[in-house]
């Protein structure tokens with residue numbers, strides 16, 4: 209089981225040179241800050257994974273590596289895709305699954321999310337399954353049902369013991385990259401919804417919040433009941449901000 213993660217989703221930013229610099233910066237800042245008790249994970253673009261894993265190893269940085277996406281088949285005629293065993297060989301121990309940008313721009317379905325999750329677990333990677341409603345769904349008060357059904361679709365076909373190795377990230381689409389942060393009440397409600405949608409007692413699963421997390425709001429969000437860490441987009445592109453967020457969260461979890 210995993211807990212207290214601060215995950216940086218770099219999206220399609222940073223070529224391998226910029227990725228090396230940012231990784232080193234995060235590693236150095238994290239040594240100076242008090243981030244004891246949280247694990248820092250970076251998820252660079254796939255083409256940067258080899259460079260980032262080399263720098264983590266060479267400089268002995270306390271950073272874990274994740275992929276933003278990979279295909280669920282292990283190999284074969286799937287032009288343009290990268291498999292989970294391939295990203296694992298590059299040092300990944302985490303993988304983001306079903307980010308709303310994959311769902312929206314690349315047609316990733318609930319079924320694909322479930323298959324990718326199962327493949328990640330088969331290869332001992334921790335899947336970080338992203339769920340979250342659009343503004344329209346929330347306005348129509350369908351968010352509880354929508355997110356519950358995303359959870360069941362993603363993990364319903366797994367065994368109970370596999371489900372213990374899964375991380376969930378609640379990321380309301382309307383809060384991603386918009387500067388609109390969900391309120392503590394909204395986040396607390398959805399943390400509880402995700403845990404009660406879990407096929408077993410979901411009390412001890414790891415659930416992250418994502419959506420415009422910044423150093424300024426990290427303490428309040430990390431102190432919100434049920435939040436075990438963050439999935440950070442924009443602010444993870446700044447080493448200073450990313451480590452500040454991690455330090456703020458670490459303080460709340462101690």
Ligand code: PEP
Pocket residue numbers: 217379383384385386387418419420421439440441442443
């Ligand atoms: C994300 O991309 O997962 C995300 C939460 O982005 P941002 O922090 O920029 O809202």
